[in-house]
Amino acid sequence: MDLRISHPTRSVSGEISVTGSKSESNRLLILQALFPGIEISNLSNSDDTRVLLKALASNEEKIDIHHAGTAMRFLTAYFATKSGREVVLTGSQRMQERPVKILVEALKSLGADIEYVKNEGYPPLKIKGKELSGSTVTVASNISSQYISALMLIAASLPSGLRIRLSGKVTSVPYIEMTLSLLKTCGINGSFSGDLITIDPVEKQSPAEMTVESDWSSASYFYSIVALSEDAKISLASYKESSLQGDKSVAGIYKQLGVKTVFNGEIIHLSKTPFKKPATLVLDLSNSPDLAQTIAVTCLGLGIKCDLTGLHTLRIKETDRLQALKNEMEKLGGEVRITADSLHFVPSKELKSGIKIATYNDHRMALAFAPLALKVPLEIEDSEVVSKSFPGFWEDLRALGFSIENTAIG
Numbered sequence: 001m002d003l004r005i006s007h008p009t010r011s012v013s014g015e016i017s018v019t020g021s022k023s024e025s026n027r028l029l030i031l032q033a034l035f036p037g038i039e040i041s042n043l044s045n046s047d048d049t050r051v052l053l054k055a056l057a058s059n060e061e062k063i064d065i066h067h068a069g070t071a072m073r074f075l076t077a078y079f080a081t082k083s084g085r086e087v088v089l090t091g092s093q094r095m096q097e098r099p100v101k102i103l104v105e106a107l108k109s110l111g112a113d114i115e116y117v118k119n120e121g122y123p124p125l126k127i128k129g130k131e132l133s134g135s136t137v138t139v140a141s142n143i144s145s146q147y148i149s150a151l152m153l154i155a156a157s158l159p160s161g162l163r164i165r166l167s168g169k170v171t172s173v174p175y176i177e178m179t180l181s182l183l184k185t186c187g188i189n190g191s192f193s194g195d196l197i198t199i200d201p202v203e204k205q206s207p208a209e210m211t212v213e214s215d216w217s218s219a220s221y222f223y224s225i226v227a228l229s230e231d232a233k234i235s236l237a238s239y240k241e242s243s244l245q246g247d248k249s250v251a252g253i254y255k256q257l258g259v260k261t262v263f264n265g266e267i268i269h270l271s272k273t274p275f276k277k278p279a280t281l282v283l284d285l286s287n288s289p290d291l292a293q294t295i296a297v298t299c300l301g302l303g304i305k306c307d308l309t310g311l312h313t314l315r316i317k318e319t320d321r322l323q324a325l326k327n328e329m330e331k332l333g334g335e336v337r338i339t340a341d342s343l344h345f346v347p348s349k350e351l352k353s354g355i356k357i358a359t360y361n362d363h364r365m366a367l368a369f370a371p372l373a374l375k376v377p378l379e380i381e382d383s384e385v386v387s388k389s390f391p392g393f394w395e396d397l398r399a400l401g402f403s404i405e406n407t408a409i410g
């Protein structure tokens with residue numbers, strides 16, 4: 001469904017409860033399946049978590065995880081260790097274009113039995129579970145941290161644990177740190193220092209009660225809303241000052257764009273404050289790739305030049321996000337130059353109104369462009385895409401005073 005969006009007053013206030021982090025949820029679900037006794041609350045209601053839950057409960061031979069990158073990577077490792085279980089793990093057309101070879105080869109070097117069903121290096125995968133014998137593996141770490149997290153999640157279930165040697169520049173580091181922290185909370189010992197990760201085999205796993213923190217990547221869209229509004233006060237639940245999520249960096253980044261964050265217990269209060277526009281916003285986002293679209297679009301709306309680097313992983317996500325950003329941002333005005341790993345935006349004098357934004361099967365295209373309706377009315381194609389990470393998004397926007405109509409009706 002395509003939506004027409006605007007905001008009649010440009011002044012925003014409200015209280016929003018954001019669903020649990022899909023990254024934390026999907027790690028904890030794999031750990032719970034491997035080490036019973038883990039209780040989880042505030043689980044994400046995203047499609048990516050639902051498909052993982054369904055896959056873990058399934059006895060079918062074929063498992064389809066749609067667009068969910070973490071589910072694909074984490075389940076590849078999980079099923080490789082499940083003796084006696086045979087599955088074909090597949091996903092959407094785009095998932096079949098997202099590389100998985102580094103993980104598959106690492107698992108094979110530990111003794112796993114995995115075959116490519118169609119194209120070498122890509123899903124679908126035929127996995128025959130067995131006890132893995134190896135205890136050391138070297139992994140290229142500049143393509144996706146999800147391969148490393150996948151290995152870390154199964155590591156404690158291997159007889160000797162696992163030593164993972166990282167080669168190349170490590171990307172999306174906070175996600176690796178998140179995995180290690182969650183392992184430790186579940187009573188599993190491990191360390192990450194320099195290019196070496198060590199996870200001990202589980203000895204006596206103690207029962208753990210885990211509350212998933214709300215999703216900081218989802219919070220980023222409210223930061224953008226506050227930045228683009230005339231005036232705003234939004235409170236978001238439930239967040240922690242000592243978050244495991246790297247995207248918490250959104251709070252510091254948006255301080256430069258006039259958004260103040262105040263923690264009050266588990267609620268964060270966002271408000272619009274006067275600020276001096278930076279001449280150019282320069283950021284290396286290699287630790288927070290999922291914030292790139294939000295920030296680029298906020299800069300477009302505020303007319304701020306930006307140079308965003310560290311974006312090499314964006315080309316292999318739900319779509320080629322660099323190309324998608326260039327295409328859609330330029331429709332509204334301004335110039336966007338992209339390289340293999342960066343985006344450079346130069347604003348135009350004004351934004352074009354009524355533009356239709358294509359979303360490329362990528363939730364973050366819809367989520368990132370919608371806040372721009374505070375500046376100009378616009379249309380978002382295939383609005384359902386948001387359910388990959390944030391099913392309640394459009395309802396939350398309505399609660400904040402956005403006018404949202406189905407273009408097929410009005």
Ligand SMILES: O=C(O)C1=C[C@@H](OP(=O)(O)O)[C@@H](O)[C@H](O)C1
Pocket residue numbers: 022023024070143144145146149171172175289290313
């Ligand atoms: O481990 C995770 O939960 C994630 C890691 C990141 O991927 P890459 O490591 O591929 O950049 C991120 O973009 C993705 O949304 C979630």
Ligand SMILES: C=C(OP(=O)(O)O)C(=O)O
Pocket residue numbers: 067068069070071290317318364389
């Ligand atoms: C890249 C993302 O997810 P995944 O890689 O898990 O599909 C995302 O949610 O932005």
